[in-house]
Amino acid sequence: MIYEPIPIAAIATAPGRGGIGVVRISGKNLAPVISALFGTTQFKPRHASYLPFTQEDGTVIDQGIAIYFKAPHSYTGEDVLELQGHGGPVVMQMLLSRCLEAGKASGLRLAEPGEFTQRAFLNDKLDLAQAEAVSDLIEASTEAAAKSASQSLSGAFSKVIHDLVDKVVHLRMLVEATLDFPEEEIDFLEKSNARGQLSTIQTALQKVFDQAAQGALLRAGLNIVLAGQPNVGKSSLLNALAGDDVAIVTPIAGTTRDKVTETIHIEGIPLNIIDTAGIRHEHDDVEPGGILNVIDTVERIGIERTWAEVEKADVILHLLDASRGPTRADEAIVARFPDGVPVIRVWNKIDISGHHASVDQMEDATHIYLSAQDHIGIDLLRKELLRIAGWEQTGESLYLARERHLIALKHAHEHLQTAAEYAAQNDQSLDLFAEELRLTQDRLNSITGEFSSDDLLGVIFSRFCIGK
Numbered sequence: 296m297i298y299e300p301i302p303i304a305a306i307a308t309a310p311g312r313g314g315i316g317v318v319r320i321s322g323k324n325l326a327p328v329i330s331a332l333f334g335t336t337q338f339k340p341r342h343a344s345y346l347p348f349t350q351e352d353g354t355v356i357d358q359g360i361a362i363y364f365k366a367p368h369s370y371t372g373e374d375v376l377e378l379q380g381h382g383g384p385v386v387m388q389m390l391l392s393r394c395l396e397a398g399k400a401s402g403l404r405l406a407e408p409g410e411f412t413q414r415a416f417l418n419d420k421l422d423l424a425q426a427e428a429v430s431d432l433i434e435a436s437t438e439a440a441a442k443s444a445s446q447s448l449s450g451a452f453s454k455v456i457h458d459l460v461d462k463v464v465h466l467r468m469l470v471e472a473t474l475d476f477p478e479e480e481i482d483f484l485e486k487s488n489a490r491g492q493l494s495t496i497q498t499a500l501q502k503v504f505d506q507a508a509q510g511a512l513l514r515a516g517l518n519i520v521l522a523g524q525p526n527v528g529k530s531s532l533l534n535a536l537a538g539d540d541v542a543i544v545t546p547i548a549g550t551t552r553d554k555v556t557e558t559i560h561i562e563g564i565p566l567n568i569i570d571t572a573g574i575r576h577e578h579d580d581v582e583p584g585g586i587l588n589v590i591d592t593v594e595r596i597g598i599e600r601t602w603a604e605v606e607k608a609d610v611i612l613h614l615l616d617a618s619r620g621p622t623r624a625d626e627a628i629v630a631r632f633p634d635g636v637p638v639i640r641v642w643n644k645i646d647i648s649g650h651h652a653s654v655d656q657m658e659d660a661t662h663i664y665l666s667a668q669d670h671i672g673i674d675l676l677r678k679e680l681l682r683i684a685g686w687e688q689t690g691e692s693l694y695l696a697r698e699r700h701l702i703a704l705k706h707a708h709e710h711l712q713t714a715a716e717y718a719a720q721n722d723q724s725l726d727l728f729a730e731e732l733r734l735t736q737d738r739l740n741s742i743t744g745e746f747s748s749d750d751l752l753g754v755i756f757s758r759f760c761i762g763k
Contacts, residue, residue, distance in 0.1 A: 302328060303406035303414075304394050306387050307762035313382030318390050319762060320403070321411055325374040329363070331397035338363035338376075348380060348390055351397075356389050357381055371411055372418025409759025416744060416756075423744025424453045424700070430759050431514060431695045439563030440513040443695040447510075452694035453743050455503050459707075462496045463736045470729040489728075490718050497711050504704045507696035509684075514695045516558060516565035517684050520604045522632075523614035524624055525573025528643035531667035532614065533557060533570040536677070554604055561677050564684050569604055572597030574628050602631065610637045610683055612676075617642035617650050617664060637683050641676065643667050654679060700742050707738040 302322025308315070320328060326336045338344060340363055348356045359380035369375040380390055395403055409430070416426045428447035435441035446452070469487050521529040537557045555570040575598070605611060611632055615625055632638055640662045645652065652672030655662040661679055665672025694700075714731035717724040 301402040301404065302398055303410055304391060304398065304403055305406040305411070305762040306391055307377070307411075308382060308387070309760075310384065311382075312384065315379055316382035316387040316390075317762075318378045318380075318387065318394055319406075319411065320376040320378075320394055320398070321369070321371045321373045321406075321414060322401070322403070323366070323373055324401075325363075325376050327401050328394070328398040328403060329376060331400075332394065333361070340365040340368070348378060348393070350393060356393060357386050367418070367420075370420065371414040372420045373414060406761060407757070408761050409756030409763060412759060412763055413756040422450075422453050424456065424742055425450060426744075426756075427697060428452070428695060429763060431697075433760065433763065435514075435695075436558075436565055437513065437560055437563045439693075440565075440695060443510050443513050443693045447694050452507075452696070455694075456739055456742050459496065459499055459503065460736055460739050462492070462499070463732055463739065466492050466496070467729060467732045467736065470725055470732065474725055474729060490715075493711065493715055493718060497708070497715070500704065500708055500711065503694075504701070504708065507694050507700055507704060510693040511696045511698070511701060512564060512684055513693065514697070516567045517680070518567045518569065518607065518609045519612060519680065520569045520571060520601075520608040520610070521612050521614060522571060522574060522601060522605055522628065524616075524622075524628070525575055527573070527614040527616045528667045529570050529573065529614050530555070532612070532641065532643065532676075533568055535667045535670055535673050536566075536568055554600060561681055564681060566680060566684070569608075571601035571604055574598055574601055575624065605631075606633055608633075608636055610639065610680065612639050612641050613660075614641045614643055616644055617648040618644045639663060639676070639679060639683075641665065645671065703738045703742050707735045710735040710738065 300323045302320060302325060304318065304320045307317040307319040322328070329336050329338060332348075333346065338361065343360045343362050345358070345360055347358050350356060357380040359378060362377045362379070364370070364375040364377075366372060366374045378390060378394070380386055395405070397403075412421070412426050412429050415421045416423060421429070425448055428444050432441060432444035432448055435444050466489060469489065473487075521532060523529055533555065537559050554572075556567060557570075558565055558567050560566070613625075613629065613632070615621060629638075638660045640657075640660050642648075642650065642662060642664045644666060645664050646666040646669045650664045652666075652675060653664050654675050655664075663672065663676050663679060665676060667673070710731045714728050714735070717728040717731065
């Protein structure tokens with residue numbers, strides 16, 4: 296989106312019926328619009344005025360409150376007028392149409408999604424990380440997510456990024472000053488403790504990344520895929536975790552043909568549980584009576600989709616039947632799991648096998664024994680999922696980070712690693728050392744918006760709701 300000085304207007308409250316609805320107008324000078332609406336411009340800033348909202352011919356649309364915010368003391372940094380009336384959708388549309396009609400001579404137009412917050416960013420009322428936190432706060436699905444978004448909106452995340460940038464800038468200043476005065480290069484890295492400063496920055500960056508990554512889970516949730524052979528209890532486990540019958544459970548193999556997704560919350564952490572089709576290979580086993588397994592086309596597609604979900608999983612719950620122990624088919628499934636993804640071996644049906652509910656931390660994976668049908672040991676699984684999600688860290692400051700923030704932090708870390716390699720070459724590569732510090736600074740600045748392309752801004756704000 297391109298920033299324009301002309302005024303914009305939109306309904307700022309959510310669609311639907313409510314006790315109160317708000318129409319918001321923002322622009323460089325709203326005096327002509329206010330005069331056309333009310334016949335006066337004598338509104339005291341930040342004071343509520345109760346008055347009728349009328350059509351051009353004097354017909355009353357509604358009775359409500361008008362509040363005028365004079366620039367720069369407003370959300371957008373421009374003049375802002377907010378009209379608060381009854382929250383019926385027809386009334387709000389009539390009021391918005393009247394505002395657009397009154398502001399026609401001033402070029403007043405409908406706001407695009409996120410345009411009010413974009414103007415707040417462009418007018419230095421918010422930085423980019425804070426602007427994104429506005430949207431995250433509105434969309435927060437848990438109390439923990441709302442608290443983290445509020446913390447980012449207050450500037451906590453931006454402050455730690457600025458602190459990191461300050462440390463990088465200080466080190467850059469020392470390095471580049473030395474490059475300007477070559478006679479001072481002798482033992483520069485030792486005299487200035489440049490390596491020590493670099494190590495401090497790396498440690499601080501890693502802490503911020505850990506907190507941001509944990510906060511990202513609060514925003515998007517952890518994707519947990521249930522995988523295993525047919526009839527090991529995947530759907531039963533999904534129902535047990537969700538506390539409801541969200542998946543069909545039958546003794547017939549291959550009941551689940553496509554994925555079933557349910558989002559649950561455990562201690563404020565959103566977990567996206569994905570039940571998938573049972574994995575089996577045609578003709579691998581012989582059913583009772585000597586009949587070969589035959590996989591139809593629909594089930595085959597379901598199995599392919601199962602593997603597609605496994606590839607994207609944050610955590611894999613590999614379900615096994617505790618009453619029969621591991622099989623060659625189970626081992627074949629394990630062999631296809633992607634590297635680097637946490638796997639929990641869930642031994643279900645202990646009500647039949649005689650095992651006790653327990654957690655065993657084995658070398659290959661965590662093994663949990665439970666009964667999904669009888670809800671025995673489910674709490675053990677919940678605790679293990681929270682451990683993997685890093686729930687114990689939620690007592691620390693968490694920032695409701697987005698994927699682009701994590702990518703920027705990762706790239707900044709990579710540049711610092713490269714800088715450390717040049718630092719190991721003593722004073723022979725100071726120019727390359729300085730360049731890596733500059734790139735680190737650019738990556739960090741992109742988070743708060745000091746260094747961001749117009750294309751990036753357009754993508755970010757276009758995802759906001761209209762009126763915000």
